[in-house]
Amino acid sequence: MxxxxxxxxxxxxxxxxxxxxxxxxxxxxxxxxxxxxxxxxxxxxxxxxxxxxxxxxxxxxxxxxxxxxxxxxxxxxxxxxxxxxxxxxxxxxxxxxxxxxxxxxxxxxxxxxxxxxxxxxxxxxxxxxxxxxxxSSFTFYRKDLFANAGLTMPAEPNYRQFRAYAEALHDPESGVYGVCLRGKAGWGENMAYVTTMVNAFGGRWFDMNWRPQLDSPEWKEALTYYVDILNNFGPPGASSNGHNENRALFASGKCGMWVDATSAAGYIYNPSDSKVHDKTDFTRAPSARTDRGTGWAxxxxxxxxxxxxxxxxxxxxxxxxxxxxxxxxxxxxxxxxxxxxxxxxxxxxxxxxxxAPFARTVLNSIMAMDPTKSTLLPVPYTGVQFAAIPEFQSIGTQVGQFVAAAVAGQMSVDEALEKSQAATDRIMRQAGYY
Amino acid sequence: MKSNRVLLSILGWVIGFIIFFPILWMVMASLKTEIEAVATPPSFFFIPTLENYFVVQNRSDYLNYAWNSIVISVFATLLAILIAVPASYSFAFRPTKRTKFKLVWILSTKMMPPVGVLIPMYLFYKNMGLLDTHLGLILIYTLMNLPIVIWVLYTYFKDIPQEILEAAQMECDDLLKIFLYILLPLSKSAIFSTSLLSIVLIWNESFWSLNLTAFEAAPLTAFISSYSSPEGLFWAKLSAASTLAILPIMFLGWVTQKQMVKGLTLGAVK
The missing domain is CATH 3.40.190.10 (Periplasmic binding protein-like II)
Incomplete structure (x- = not known):
């Protein structure tokens, strides 16, 4: 024993x-x-x-x-x-x-x-x-404001419709701005959204020889649209609004539409965080010439x-x-x-x-993302809202500053793109891509 | 004359309020709910809640971070003072033709952006086993603050009449005794206020503390950083964390304000 x-x-x-x-x-x-x-x-x-x-x-x-x-x-x-x-x-x-x-x-x-x-x-x-x-990213919109304006959001909106809706909903005197979009400079801030917009307009960061394409007509068209819609139907000081600022604006009922991360849907849908939890619906991110790469991954x-x-x-x-x-x-x-x-x-x-009633739309957006086919024209990189190369952080940060300056009216779209092209070209040359 | 004094007094209060306003705003935000903290227009009247403080305390070990801040700032300051006092004495009372150059050179090290030496410093710390240690941060903060401490003490020592030291030297040739019995009593306030300045600078430094620590030696700057986020609204919690982080240093400043002002203005008015 x-x-x-x-x-x-x-x-x-x-x-x-x-x-x-x-x-x-x-x-x-x-x-x-x-x-x-x-x-x-x-x-x-x-x-x-x-x-x-x-x-x-x-x-x-x-x-x-x-x-x-x-x-x-x-x-x-x-x-x-x-x-x-x-x-x-x-x-x-x-x-x-x-x-x-x-x-x-x-x-x-x-x-x-x-x-x-x-x-x-x-x-x-x-x-x-x-x-x-x-x-991924998708469109948050106020279904009550849409109903009041007699509008219906389609399942797959395009940027032409998106602008028309922003114009119809824009009512700053009542404290509602047509659209809230990321404007704060940064490769993970404004450039995440701008890149998906450029993808939609048929643009790309680099051609197959790694030459920057920021001086292309597609970039000009996308950026002109972005600056125009933010300045005409966005909140004041849009160039300083990142994800958080727009999240706060949308949750407090100040935005008619917002294109941003699907992961914010839980917050917007939570009654203790959001005043518009029962007035919000979700749909795909807008497309233009293509629907490739319109929602980020x-x-x-x-x-x-x-x-x-x-x-x-x-x-x-x-x-x-x-x-x-x-x-x-x-x-x-x-x-x-x-x-x-x-x-x-x-x-x-x-x-x-x-x-989570938003779950199906989120799932559809996630299923639609494909980082290997995010642009209309062929590219040598993967990634939807970024190019997966070590130099991109630096490129995205610099270009983001020029884009924010264009939104703030400190330079024209042409000047912003010219400077962005030159900066990107310099970084790519120094890195030995060509 | 009286109305001028009243006006000056009002102006002083207004300026004081403007300077204090960000701190007041932060404390107010820390007592709001997250949705109230981001509301536009902001609310000045609300039902205060301590919930954010409880959440912050539950999520992070505040006392551990505060203890690290105290240990690091006090010991780095002591070390800097120990090195700076004899150095400043030498510059002020035994100048050579290269003294000016050396002083400017010492100060010039402050002009380099720290990120420029991040990788070599990180590798050095890694190889020496100093990453995430109190000693590692004490050493870097000592080196970082040394130029300022030397300059402040040098400026003060230079204002002490040379004749006092010469008279002392006629009585005694022991430098240590002259320093302990003549110079130290004369410069007590200056050393004290310089130490306080050094502690404040170390308390607020975030670049090295964020890069060279992880958990064991992380000070309050790392604690605050854990509540900042570009995706997710945690402004009320961030404000609560910031309020907790500045409390000890504000208390120290409040208790020692007379000595601090006295020390910083010594020699300013002749």
Whole structure:
């Protein structure tokens, strides 16, 4: 009996030692948005399940990007898990900076992840980041204002109709502006939207020889339209309005239409955040000469830098936080309207459709995105609202400043495009593209 | 004459209010709900809530960030003062023909944008094991503030009459004793106010703290940054986090305002 007791105690001590040795402390760099905050709140479930503890480094998007880029470039090894987007994942995967994630266990059910989203985060068929949520862009519009004006929003509007609606809804004296669009300079701000508009008008960033095309008639037509509609039917100071400012304007009932991220639909639909939760409807982003690349393609995803020494534990966290079970957990604990959208087929179940009437339009927009065919004319790059090359951040930032200056009336459309073309040409030459 | 004083007083209050307004606005926003914080036109009268403070405390370990800020700013300031006092003494009382050049050279290091040396510094810190450590930030903040601290102390030391030191040197040739018993009592206020200035500068610095720390040594600037977002409206929570971040330094400034003003204006009026 004594021997049995001793064996039992020894087994317990051994098991506890093994558990302690296995439990890791993972450092996660993540972006500050509602979905990631929910993940942080629910992560105690992961710790309970695995014993791994988590240190959260939550940063503003631009700071996160700079911080993570520095760490990746120098192999700093400060983070075990990083939050990256569809822009970084294929580039850093190609450069061997990230741990490949194609060997996830069968229980993860990789086939349940939308193929388009998998492609966004892959290079040569190898996935380097697991999607946490995915988004496209679409049109938010006020169905009450449309009804009052005797208008009907079509399922697939074009930019000619879009301008006519903006004009009809524009009533600044009553505090309603026809349209709210991103105007704040930045490759992820105004240029995300402007690029989808240029795609719609048949334009592209580069030709097949990597020569910039910003002096093309398509860019001029798109930018002239954009400056005109914002200045005539947009809110005052539109050149300083980014996603957040427009989100606040739309939620407080100041915009007739807004083209922006599908992921904002949950916020607009939430009665505690939005005054127009019951007056808003959604439809596809407008098209013009083509409907290719009119809605952007983006995913926030979790990845493991090669410099991490805790790859196994990090993979466990990735598998948990991007799983079907996690989506269910969010749905049950926080409500289905805030479940991470756009990544898994299984998310789009009856519960979700019932709680989130915008879900079908979001799904359609996400299914329509194709980063490999985002332009009318052939291009050497992938990406819808960006060109997936390392130089694009710098190009997009500079061009974004010229475009914002054109909206603010500090320069003409021609001048903005001329300067944008020259700046892009200089960067591409310096980078050795031609 | 009296009406002039009243006018000046009113003008002073108005300017004071304008300077204080952003802080008042931030505190007000921190007591609103998110939807009230972004409302246009903004509301001045509302039912205050402490919810944002509870959310911020639940999400982040405020005390850990505050402790890191205190440790880093105090020790970096002490180290900077320890180096700057003898350096400034030497520049002020034992000048050579290269003193001016050296002073300008020291100050010129402040003119380089920090991002220009980010990658080499990061690699250096990585190889030395200084990333995300208190020591790492203390060292960089000491170096960063040294030019300002040296210049402020040098300007003050230069205003001390040379004759006092010469008289002391006739009585005693021990430099340390002269420094401890003559110079230090004379420059107590200057050293104190320079230290406060250094602490404030370190408290507010965000570039290096965001780039060289992750979790263990992250100060309050990293804490604030975690509530800023280009996608998602967290202005009320951001305001609550900012209010919590500036509270300790505002309290320090309020308690020591007399010494700070006295030290900063020493030698300004002759």
């Amino acid at each position: 004594k021997a049995l007791k001793a064996m039992f105690i020894a087994a317990l001590v051994g098991a506890s030692a093994a558990m302690t040795a296995y439990a890791e402390k993972l450092t996660i760099a993540t972006v500050n948005n509602s979905d990631m905050i929910i993940m942080q709140e629910l992560s105690s479930e992961f710790t309970k399940k695995t014993g791994h503890e988590l240190n959260w480094v939550t940063l503003e998007e631009n700071v996160l990007r700079q911080r993570v880029t520095t760490d990746i470039a120098t192999g700093g090894g400060q983070f075990d898990i990083i939050t990256i987007g569809a822009y970084e994942a294929p580039m850093w995967g190609k450069d061997g900076k990230l741990v490949p994630l194609s060997d996830m266990p069968a229980s993860y059910d990789m086939d349940d992840v939308f193929p388009t989203v998998r492609d966004l985060l892959s290079h040569n068929g190898v996935i380097y980041a697991l999607p946490f949520y995915a988004e 983006w995913a926030w995803a979790l990845s493991i830098p090669k410099s991490s020494k805790k790859t196994d534990a990090a993979k466990q966290f990735l598998a948990w936080s991007t799983s079907k079970e996690y989506v269910d957990l969010v749905g049950e604990r926080k409500g289905w309207t805030v479940a991470p959208p756009g990544t898994r087929k299984s998310t789009y179940n009856d519960n979700y459709y019932k709680a």
